[in-house]
Amino acid sequence: MTETTRRDRSRDDTQQEIRRVARELLVNQGREAVTLRAIAREMGITAPAIYRYHASLEDLLQQLCLDICTDLAAELATDLAAIPEQDTPAQVFAVCRGFRAWALRHPQEFSLVFASPPGRGAPTHDLNDPFGRIFLTVAGRVLATRQLAMPADHEVPAELHDDLAQFRVALFATLAETGLDLPEHVFPLGATYTMLRFWVRLYGQVALEVFGRFPFAVSAPDLLFESMLAELAEEVGLTG
Amino acid sequence: MTETTRRDRSRDDTQQEIRRVARELLVNQGREAVTLRAIAREMGITAPAIYRYHASLEDLLQQLCLDICTDLAAELATDLAAIPEQDTPAQVFAVCRGFRAWALRHPQEFSLVFASPPGRGAPTHDLNDPFGRIFLTVAGRVLATRQLAMPADHEVPAELHDDLAQFRVALFATLAETGLDLPEHVFPLGATYTMLRFWVRLYGQVALEVFGRFPFAVSAPDLLFESMLAELAEEVGLTG
DNA sequence: GTCACGAGTGAACACCGTTTACCAGTCCAG
DNA sequence: CTGGACTGGTAAACGGTGTTCACTCGTGAC
Numbered sequence A, B: 001m002t003e004t005t006r007r008d009r010s011r012d013d014t015q016q017e018i019r020r021v022a023r024e025l026l027v028n029q030g031r032e033a034v035t036l037r038a039i040a041r042e043m044g045i046t047a048p049a050i051y052r053y054h055a056s057l058e059d060l061l062q063q064l065c066l067d068i069c070t071d072l073a074a075e076l077a078t079d080l081a082a083i084p085e086q087d088t089p090a091q092v093f094a095v096c097r098g099f100r101a102w103a104l105r106h107p108q109e110f111s112l113v114f115a116s117p118p119g120r121g122a123p124t125h126d127l128n129d130p131f132g133r134i135f136l137t138v139a140g141r142v143l144a145t146r147q148l149a150m151p152a153d154h155e156v157p158a159e160l161h162d163d164l165a166q167f168r169v170a171l172f173a174t175l176a177e178t179g180l181d182l183p184e185h186v187f188p189l190g191a192t193y194t195m196l197r198f199w200v201r202l203y204g205q206v207a208l209e210v211f212g213r214f215p216f217a218v219s220a221p222d223l224l225f226e227s228m229l230a231e232l233a234e235e236v237g238l239t240g
Numbered sequence C: 001g002t003c004a005c006g007a008g009t010g011a012a013c014a015c016c017g018t019t020t021a022c023c024a025g026t027c028c029a030g
Numbered sequence D: 001c002t003g004g005a006c007t008g009g010t011a012a013a014c015g016g017t018g019t020t021c022a023c024t025c026g027t028g029a030c
Helices: A006-029 A036-043 A047-052 A057-081 A088-105 A107-114 A130-145 A158-177 A189-211 A221-235 B006-029 B036-043 B047-052 B057-081 B088-105 B107-114 B130-145 B158-177 B189-211 B221-235
Strands: none
Touching (some): A006 A036, A006 A057, A036 A047, A057 A088, A057 A107, A057 A130, A088 A107, A088 A130, A088 A189, A088 A221, A130 A158, A158 A189, A158 B221, A189 A221, A189 B189, A189 B221, A221 B158, B006 B036, B006 B057, B006 B107, B036 B047, B057 B088, B057 B130, B088 B130, B088 B189, B130 B189, B189 B221
16 A cells, blocks of 8 residues: 555655755755755755655755754653653753754754744744644653652732643643643642743743843853753752 | 934934834734835835935844833833832832733834844843943842842852852942942842842743733733732842 | 556746946035 | 045845746557
8 A cells, every 4th residue: 555656766866865965955055045955956956856754845954954953852762761760850951952952053943943934934833843742741750750849839920820720731641642641739720830940941041042032141041051950950849 | 413404303203204104004903914015005105215214124123122112111111100219128119010011002013122033123232221220229129238149159059150140240330320439249140140130030930921822711910910929039138 | 569657858938135326306506 | 624534325236035827748548
């Protein structure tokens, strides 16, 4: 049924080469250099040929973005595999550092995926993208194995309870898919609320660094990040 | 001396119209739509004419960023004017809420000024832009009038001391320009460090809301923001 | 052997930023 | 009052872009 004729294989090869060349251009010369004509030039074909494989440049860029996200997720996954399963704090650190490193290496992709006004181009960054899954999986592991510092349910603003509860449902679904079956008690509302706060600070730190919007020139951004990360970890009770 | 001949006035008018039209395009059709030819078209002139007023598109975009910051600052300034000078916590709240409200109302401007990779369009967001001044002025007032919760100098990572010290110098200069003359002791390194952390969280919260990148659908974003703001205020010792 | 199909081509269209040469006024000095 | 300098504008052009369309031409299937 799914036999690949020589024709199909050739098509897949071309498809793959387009993405490879596009990514090469992106990495080496920045997003502005990713141009249909440049890709075609590099491949020894003409620009309109690419339309046999992608509906538009925008389409290609999104595909590229997804490729990169997938690769990052894989990268993080192998990083995580090297960490003892019980050492959940180390896993959190690895994911956070990986996220930052990726963002700095791919500011355009970061910008596209995480800092674009909704309703245009930007793919919906829901929990289903590989990146988000890694994040949530680690969060799940942490909650399953450690007692975190989190506000009691009654301390969480009542108006947010519904949203947080819904988040918890989606979270459970995602975690179940990755094979993690957790008892419900490890996910009080405070846990999701804490995850939210964690994300706000991690995102803020990374975005400000990527966009160069700290209020002053930071000569040691690595250290600033590590400092923030340590503080954040301590605050959610991830240390000790 | 500074008499404006008819010629000068006409020049200023044109200058102003260029910026106005550029901004209109930005707001209505996004950053990609801000092009010299589109601006010229809208104005009934030709594109090269704009080069009499701006060295390049890049240059124009930077000017645009500055205009945007100026407007934001003016908005915040009128908000602040309605608050008693001694009530510095209320001023902080006003600036934070004003920043968020502005960002939600002007996502394109926010995106351009606060969430664009450097090196294209986005100017170095230093302390000299009007928005930064407002922020720092309020911070200065707070530090001058209240005892905040902040880490002692020796608790601030040593590697950041240089950057923070330099920030403090720039901060002093800015505050002096706005007529605030502060004793040096109100600005330990911990103070600038705390300001930095404050900015990270405020920015993260606002950007995530503007870009719709919270990990779940938030049905009551106002309350989420207020919750975050209250927590933040408490954390830096701004309440009570 | 024919025929459909699909990857690739070339020309064309409508844009873009930018440069250049030129033109028509205005202003001012002699 | 007149000639030159300056200034804001134009048209044309260059090299680049995404995209469309009519067209080949080799391949696979019948």
